[in-house]
Amino acid sequence: MKAPVGNALIGQSGGPTHVINQSLVGVVEAARSSGVIRNVYGALHGIKGVLEEQLIDLGAESEATLEAVAMTPGAALRSVRKKPTREECEKALAVFKRYDVRYVFYIGGNDSAETAHILSEIAGQSSYDLRLFHVPKTIDNDLRVTDHCPGYGSAARYVACSFLGDNVDVRSLPGVKLNVVMGRNAGWLTAASALARQFTDDGPHLIYVPETNFSVDGFVADVERVQRELGRCIVAISEGVHDAAGKLIAESKEVDSHGNLQLSGSGALGDQLSQVLKARLGAKLRVRADTFGYAQRSYFGAASAVDAMEAREIGRVAVRLATQSDAPTGSISILRESNAPYRVRYERTELKLVAHDTRPMESTLLRGTNDVSAAFLEYARPLVGELPRAARLSDVPVKKS
């Protein structure tokens, strides 16, 4: 199957990451040198921009601008949370035809892979030769097939640096500190807090992820035990924790068009659990809760070098596969070849294997109901990169006089 000659279109969708623009720039670079792609267009706000024909010419961008954009968090093409209807997908295909778009690169998570999958099915039913690739990104790290997702390493780095700070802060003024971390369906990002452990008594001392059922009684008992042993307790808890019946501990009413509950951008879970702790362990206990916010995916300066590099490369790989392989559609997966030295390769995956469903943490990465395993630390460490080192005084006591 010869690669068609025509234009390429790029869209960004879903929650942005620190490195989503690395992938954008990777696609643009590779498209420019592909030999078959004439113009490189960007759709503003993903599929919405396609439907409204809000397209921009990425060929107009200088290399310097592209490099600066690659280093900037947020979606430079702007993003969208929209699941197109079948009718809208047909309209999108008509737009592709009218602009002679033969290559579509959709940068997003599992919802975006689903959009790409539906688009590709409709295109497949017409005789229009369209190459449609999903370029993965998500701070949640919950895409199937791939070893890990571009965007995760940087968000994990932000989380780890925050817990590094909390370790020294709560050691200064002891008490219980709850940190609510993003991750609706999977605990990957919450688990990354464990990378902040440098001294044997460092936190997080307890880690709760959605992969195991959350028991409020168990939580209170865990905190009480750690507090008694260490005089302080730092807790990492996923926004998506739920009871044995699957009911979220923090309920919220807002639902997006993919059926996702809005959990982020509210301090409810942390405040609620603080109140439980004070009621059960005594009002004198110092309890503080932080709900890590959008800084997890956008704090300027948190990008992991490995993550940035991989996000860039995965954009290039998508273009190579679209222009040099026989497959008209696909997503890109990362395969880890070795951990020491850290080495990966990239591979095409069927869109339907990545679409819609998410990937929870495997049980081998967890330990009991409130911790991660050594295997998780080994998995996550290279993605986050070298972390700053906390130092302590030696605390040599002065002889009492």
Add this chain to the structure above:
Amino acid sequence: MKAPVGNALIGQSGGPTHVINQSLVGVVEAARSSGVIRNVYGALHGIKGVLEEQLIDLGAESEATLEAVAMTPGAALRSVRKKPTREECEKALAVFKRYDVRYVFYIGGNDSAETAHILSEIAGQSSYDLRLFHVPKTIDNDLRVTDHCPGYGSAARYVACSFLGDNVDVRSLPGVKLNVVMGRNAGWLTAASALARQFTDDGPHLIYVPETNFSVDGFVADVERVQRELGRCIVAISEGVHDAAGKLIAESKEVDSHGNLQLSGSGALGDQLSQVLKARLGAKLRVRADTFGYAQRSYFGAASAVDAMEAREIGRVAVRLATQSDAPTGSISILRESNAPYRVRYERTELKLVAHDTRPMESTLLRGTNDVSAAFLEYARPLVGELPRAARLSDVPVKKS
């Protein structure tokens, strides 16, 4: 008045900062080379460690450890929020005598200056020659007399980098974003969000500080206007905003021993104002609230170079004043000599001028009820240092076909 020969004691008190250990190390360094200070002790958890005689020997620390500690956020000596009684101050003086402590350096904010002031008065009534200096630190930047406070520049840098991220994140997925920033009594840290403005339509679009009365109606009208004009609205709001009667918009019951309400570590204010916006502007409006947490004072990697350097130097200056001047007590103030190039000098201030009361932002630094002035930006910029630059695509439209 000849400087006495004896030991020095250092304590850290109040909320830690990114650079509070720079001041600690500055004191240790200067004490070691003072010629009159024999041993340098640290009190664990500030005045509490003095009363319980939990003292450590800082002379045992290598230079390498001290340098690493200086780069670590949190209080390496651990901190305390405690206002000693008169009786406890007398007990503390007895401890100083017993350990031949002739020099006390208390690193903290206005509450710590008050503790130092009380201690110095009691020491002054005895014939014991004690030099007692307050070494200022606070992310709130609300100490009187000084141009600015060590700790502020780094916290302001964290806030600015968070808003930089929000600017690109909310531009990606438009809506209203509220960020609640620390600062009970003064808006300095909230105001630092304005440093994130790089493009003309960048946020924060609205800034609310405790120096002006907060009107919920005015707030809703402001947000509605910005949202209508730009399609998005990023708001910086201090945790300490209050109505015209002085009543806090977010009320909380917990009070520490200095009479301070606990406002941080709860998402109540942001969640409350989100609900107001949804109720008044329509439930379809995307509204998200983040309450910036303890990362503001502890995120590992946010230290401003200028802030770190000044925090170190102010520790050295305190030792020089204690050992080489005639004044037995004081606090250290920073005087800004010039802004371009940025240059400061350090000066002794009377303890009582710094103790207890705080310094709000001057009206010249504010603009109306919802913004800061150009004078504030000029004031804050050198303290925070160079920020990362956000880049945008040129958005050259593709001709509709």
